Amino acid sequence: MSDIRAHDLSVVLDSRTVLSGVGMQVRGGDWLAVIGANGAGKSTLLKAVAGVLPYSGEVLIDGTSVRRLRPRERARLLAYAPQAPALPADMTVFDYALLGRTPYIPYLGRESRHDREVTASVLERLDLGPFASRRLGRLSGGERQRVVLARALVQQAPVLLLDEPTTALDLGHQQQVLELVDRLRLADGLTVVTTLHDLSVAGQYADSMMLVSGGRVAASGTPVEVLTGKLIDEHFGARVRIATGPDGRPEVHLERP
Numbered sequence: 001m002s003d004i005r006a007h008d009l010s011v012v013l014d015s016r017t018v019l020s021g022v023g024m025q026v027r028g029g030d031w032l033a034v035i036g037a038n039g040a041g042k043s044t045l046l047k048a049v050a051g052v053l054p055y056s057g058e059v060l061i062d063g064t065s066v067r068r069l070r071p072r073e074r075a076r077l078l079a080y081a082p083q084a085p086a087l088p089a090d091m092t093v094f095d096y097a098l099l100g101r102t103p104y105i106p107y108l109g110r111e112s113r114h115d116r117e118v119t120a121s122v123l124e125r126l127d128l129g130p131f132a133s134r135r136l137g138r139l140s141g142g143e144r145q146r147v148v149l150a151r152a153l154v155q156q157a158p159v160l161l162l163d164e165p166t167t168a169l170d171l172g173h174q175q176q177v178l179e180l181v182d183r184l185r186l187a188d189g190l191t192v193v194t195t196l197h198d199l200s201v202a203g204q205y206a207d208s209m210m211l212v213s214g215g216r217v218a219a220s221g222t223p224v225e226v227l228t229g230k231l232i233d234e235h236f237g238a239r240v241r242i243a244t245g246p247d248g249r250p251e252v253h254l255e256r257p
């Protein structure tokens with residue numbers, strides 16, 4: 001299990017400070033849900049932690065600064081599924097998911113049987129087996145989203161960063177994806193950081209939550225501590241009723257003003 005910490009993360013894009021002094025701490029095997037209104041800086045935070053955006057501050061996995069790691073080393077520790085990446089339209093689903101094995105394939109080498117088996121089994125678990133030879137340009141939005149997640153899972157890294165993994169998915173596939181991630185977390189001790197717009201879903205799956213607002217951390221703690229009517233009103237401008245769901249976890253219901 002790998003813990004992940006970030007200290008004083010800041011990101012400037014086009015001369016604008018989009019993320020400022022963000023700290024984050026996730027214990028190995030835990031699930032952190034990052035929530036916040038549109039434009040709050042959630043995706044930027046994940047991109048900085050994933051190392052795909054320049055940032056100041058420090059990201060540490062098990063105490064090692066990810067800046068010190070070579071890209072292959074980092075990719076073995078940290079898998080990132082972006083919200084809506086540009087996908088090569090002519091590539092097949094299988095070949096795209098297989099890219100997740102790149103950090104394990106020797107330079108100038110070929111993928112092994114094991115690499116292909118891992119890829120096939122992840123595609124099966126995401127109901128993508130029948131799509132394996134389909135070209136990416138010929139998938140629906142939800143199918144594309146599951147393929148992006150498949151590539152990240154195929155990477156078999158101990159830290160999984162998922163940016164809005166369920167937005168384009170129907171209810172059944174939302175549940176399937178979240179349950180699969182949770183099962184992998186429990187079975188393999190994955191550490192999960194995900195942005196989620198559905199606050200009730202976030203409250204059901206996450207061990208801890210972080211509310212980002214205007215590029216800063218506005219609140220963090222357990223779902224009960226973060227999902228309060230007051231914070232949601234203040235940072236989302238929404239009127240909600242908080243109910244207590246299974247295991248005492250909070251459920252957020254929109255109320256008509």
Ligand SMILES: Nc1ncnc2c1ncn2[C@@H]1O[C@H](COP(=O)(O)OP(=O)(O)OP(=O)(O)O)[C@@H](O)[C@H]1O
Nearest residue numbers: 013014016018036037038039040041042043044045
């Ligand atoms: N390349 C860029 N240059 C300047 N500003 C940017 C750039 N990319 C994003 N931003 C701005 O940074 C802010 C944070 O964006 P980010 O995508 O992190 O928000 P978010 O919380 O993930 O939002 P959403 O819920 O809408 O996905 C937004 O105001 C956005 O307009």
